[in-house]
Amino acid sequence: MSKKYDAIIIGGGHNGLVCAAYLAKAGRKVLVLERRHVLGGAAVSEEMYPGFTFSVASYVVSLFRPHIIRDLELAKHGYEVIPMDCSFLPLPNGDSLARWSDPQRSRREIARFSRKDSEIYPEFGKVMTHMGKLAKAVIDYPAPDITSIKPKELSNLLRLGRTFKDLGPDLLHLNTKLVTMSALDFLDLWFESETLKAPMAVSGIIGTFQGVRSPGTAYVLLHHYMGQLDGAFRSWGFSKGGTGGISMACARAAESFGAEIRTEAPVQQVLIKKGNAEGVVLENGDEIIAKTVISNLDPNRTYLKMVGEKYLEDDVLKEIKRFKLRGSSGKVNLALDRVPEFSCRPGDGDHIRGDIAIAPSIDYLEKAFDQAKYGEFSTRPYINAVIPTLTDPSLAPPGKHILSCFVQYAPYNIKEGAENWPKYREAFGDTVVDTMAEYIPGLKDSILYRQVLTPWDLEQKMGLTEGNIFHGELSLEQLLFQRPIASYAKYKTSIPKLWMCGSGTHPGGGIMGAGGELCARSMLTSRSI
Amino acid sequence: MPIKSPFFARTSALCNSMNWKEWAGYYAVSSYGTLHDPEYFAFRYSAGLLDITPLFKYRVKGPDAAAFLSRIMVKNIHKLGVGRVSYCCWCTDAGKVIDDGTVMRRAENEFFVTSADPGYSWFSRFLRGYDVVLEEISEEVAGLALQGPTSRDILKQICDADLNNLKFFSTVKARADGFEIYVSRTGYTGDLGYEIWVENEHAITLWDAIMSAGKNYDIRPAGLDALDVTRVEAGLILKDVDYFNALYALIDDRMSSPYELSLGWTVNLDRDPFNGQASLKAEKENGSKWAIVGLDIDWPQLESLYAKHGLPPEIGSHAWRSSVPVYISADKKYQTGYATSGTWSPILKKNIALATVEKKYENIGNELRIEMTVEHKRYTVPAIISKPQFFNPERKTSNPNSQSDE
Known part of the structure; x- marks a missing residue:
């Protein structure tokens, strides 16, 4: 078969689908090839137990770019996101802290721990809103290369510079702190209460192999603050039907513009002729020819598996091998026969309809990291849990619920070696259930089914190398014009006609769609397609 | 909740x-x-x-209570006698108003402070060095x-x-x-x-x-609906309606100095340092951009606009609090400000508003134009600048058997 495509996209994750939609909308002939039977990559919904639809990996959304929703008419294609009202922190001593969209309610809650913090909290929100504006200028455009003097790069840089300048000196200084400090040091600039700081600081470590006291984590914190739902900065929400709902909306949009999508079509490798990408070879041996190939896979897979070391220059190979993945988290999804009831705040009230953090203190979080440093999963991990069925009853049978737990730290490289993770999978699952059961006494009796995903499983199932949920750590040296590598950022690779559009490109992980969009735009504006 | x-x-x-x-x-x-x-x-x-x-209510107690409050407030609280009350506002270093409220001197070294926004965190930033206890009650x-x-x-x-x-x-x-x-x-x-x-x-x-x-x-x-009518008649500004807390305002344009809120009379500039002093001194010298004024909105013209549509004047008895453009002329070529709250005053039989306008237009008797929407169409009607204190009865300040006394 040799139907000629303008582009073949390897991987039907949300970025691949967004990229496909933009290219198809511009009139290009696009084929998306997904290895699995289901689309979405890590933003995927699957019925793992009869009647229960899990957001298997990625589970909440905030960062998805609003202009992509408009451009691709995603609302028409089933993009539905329901904002969360609360962030809940149960504490081991029977106390708890709930932060609400209602500012006075939050103030009263926080004041029980620190009156000062309760009043500074809105000021922090104001500053982060300003930072979010900056973030928007950063993530909605290809990252300007500060080492280049090409007019286009300079104008990009200038635009970014203007946004910076508009922040004013105070916020600029703060921004410098943000990229260099630890999440905790950054929060210390405002707050005194550990009970407040711990659940805020965790935004700085999600998906990284760092602790809340590690320098650089303040930036990751901002990354999680950049979100925007319905015009409101910083808000997070549930995707109706699970996060796969977003991927499916992107897929339908892509198809409506004429893109072709095939599932269960695993790609063996990129077809390279005379140094150029000319198509792909499927695992079944079929060759499909295309003018360009776009990889939605992470940088490691793209370069080392799809291309192969023999096609790589030595410097590129070195850089790719040094690219930090270091998955640090796992996922435990539970099907429950009832609403989980927290002993510190019983009932199925609004407090458990948002996100629930197991992050009782800074030391708790740091100890959890300590174990990971030496190749063990945390015996008392940081957990970010949600019960999406309280907001979206379509995910489970009536009266039944899903407790979805994001768990950190679970280092990919356990000391026995990553390939031994399957032996520890159930023990890891038990740890998570035991931890949650300390806050939800009836939890164990209510579990109908348990799905445990270690970083090893995320790699095997989702193709996330080393189980890194962001296709590579969000540390400063791997961001902006250095994402994934300094010599080949901006969605290009070292192989002509091979592009990248996944989370391993600027602006990075989370369900944003930005990589997919920016890759498509870069290709179109440079007339590469 | x-x-x-x-x-x-x-x-x-x-x-x-x-x-x-x-x-x-x-x-x-x-x-x-x-x-x-x-x-x-x-x-x-x-x-x-x-x-x-x-x-929000605070008790400020201790030998330095007056000094501490003088540090925060734009008014010199040392001068406030025991048993007296002061209406004040407090500012950022940039001289922008955070909130307004009352300070009551209950005893030589004890004050009671009220505010509209929570102020504990802000007040406590300046406790250092003062022999004073700040309690939120x-x-x-x-x-x-x-x-x-x-x-x-x-x-x-x-x-x-x-x-x-x-x-x-x-x-x-x-x-x-x-x-x-x-x-x-x-x-x-x-x-x-x-x-x-x-x-x-x-x-x-x-x-x-x-x-x-x-x-x-x-x-x-x-209830608060009735209060809102009376406070507009009295020309008393309301936070989050007529101005915004400078600590929470997202942009500088949403911040106001006491002078811009026409609260210049509450500011005591020449004294020991207080928050915003330098900025307020500079503003006093160089002039302010804005002023809050009263607007007496022309009734006959409003009535004729309704008449044009075959309607009697339809004006609710509620005070309103949305931003309404104020122009210098009927052609709407130049917007000099905006009204932030207004009401029909049943006691004055007048249609009144509080507005922020450029300082140069603040003079009493000046005629501006305020936008009015009648039957889905936008018009302007004349609005005469007046003192914000539209209603000020003698009984407010008088005592039985004695002369009026402030």
Whole structure:
């Protein structure tokens, strides 16, 4: 078969689908090839137990770019996101802290721990809103290369510079702190209460192999603050039907513009002729020819598996091998026969309809990291849990619920070696259930089914190398014009006609769609397609 | 989710309209009846009783209490006599207003401060070095505003304070039936009136005593809708409506100095350092950009606009609080400012508004144009600049058998 495509996209994750939609909308002939039977990559919904639809990996959304929703008419294609009202922190001593969209309610809650913090909290929100504006200028455009003097790069840089300048000196200084400090040091600039700081600081470590006291984590914190739902900065929400709902909306949009999508079509490798990408070879041996190939896979897979070391220059190979993945988290999804009831705040009230953090203190979080440093999963991990069925009853049978737990730290490289993770999978699952059961006494009796995903499983199932949920750590040296590598950022690779559009490109992980969009735009504006 | 004030058992039983709103995290009655007019007329012709518990309340005690408050407030609190009350605002270093409220000197070294936004964090930033204790007592102390011409006669029945001689903006500790209260001759209606502060445990007893004593004086529980009309008539600005807290304002354009809020009279510049002093000095010297003014909106022209559509003037009895453009001429070529709140004044028979306009247009008697939407169409009508204090009855400041005294 040799139907000629303008582009073949390897991987039907949300970025691949967004990229496909933009290219198809511009009139290009696009084929998306997904290895699995289901689309979405890590933003995927699957019925793992009869009647229960899990957001298997990625589970909440905030960062998805609003202009992509408009451009691709995603609302028409089933993009539905329901904002969360609360962030809940149960504490081991029977106390708890709930932060609400209602500012006075939050103030009263926080004041029980620190009156000062309760009043500074809105000021922090104001500053982060300003930072979010900056973030928007950063993530909605290809990252300007500060080492280049090409007019286009300079104008990009200038635009970014203007946004910076508009922040004013105070916020600029703060921004410098943000990229260099630890999440905790950054929060210390405002707050005194550990009970407040711990659940805020965790935004700085999600998906990284760092602790809340590690320098650089303040930036990751901002990354999680950049979100925007319905015009409101910083808000997070549930995707109706699970996060796969977003991927499916992107897929339908892509198809409506004429893109072709095939599932269960695993790609063996990129077809390279005379140094150029000319198509792909499927695992079944079929060759499909295309003018360009776009990889939605992470940088490691793209370069080392799809291309192969023999096609790589030595410097590129070195850089790719040094690219930090270091998955640090796992996922435990539970099907429950009832609403989980927290002993510190019983009932199925609004407090458990948002996100629930197991992050009782800074030391708790740091100890959890300590174990990971030496190749063990945390015996008392940081957990970010949600019960999406309280907001979206379509995910489970009536009266039944899903407790979805994001768990950190679970280092990919356990000391026995990553390939031994399957032996520890159930023990890891038990740890998570035991931890949650300390806050939800009836939890164990209510579990109908348990799905445990270690970083090893995320790699095997989702193709996330080393189980890194962001296709590579969000540390400063791997961001902006250095994402994934300094010599080949901006969605290009070292192989002509091979592009990248996944989370391993600027602006990075989370369900944003930005990589997919920016890759498509870069290709179109440079007339590469 | 708002909480209930200590008066909730009484206010909820009386609130036939079920018309509530959220005020600083409390449930607050908007109007007890479906229409708020009777409550408004109670404020102006008899007495209205309003739950003001949601105000934030602080006790400042210690040898340096006056010095500490002078550091924060734009006013020199050293000069405030014992038993006197001061209306003030407080500013950032840039001289932009954070909030406004009252400071009451209960004793040489003890003050009671009220604010609209939580102020503990801000105040406590400046505690350093002062021998003073700052306590928030917002949820320990309940408050009632008893406002209107018969308020003095009612209050006399329930406490031993010498109200005939309690002057405007004064405060006194008094005994009610078995418990203590603080009475201050203050309020937000621009009328004769008092605010009464009581420990939560005696709140209901106080309410019952006032309501019972008020029976012969046509007392009426009143909600925030009626208050809003009276405060516009009195030219009293409201945070989050006529201006914004500088700590929370997202952009500088949303911040205002005391001068820009026409609160220059509250600022004592030449004294020991206080927050915003340098910026305010500079502004005083160089001039301010904005001023808050009163607008007296031309009625005949408004009436003729309605007549054009075959309608009588349709103007609600509620005060409004949306931003309305103010122009210098009917062609709308230049917008000099915006009105932020306004109302039909039943007592003045005038259509009035509070507006922020460029300083150069602030002179009383100047004619500007305010936008008016009539039957879905936007017009402008003349609006004459006047003092924001539209209504200022003698009884507000006078005492029986004596001359008016501020």
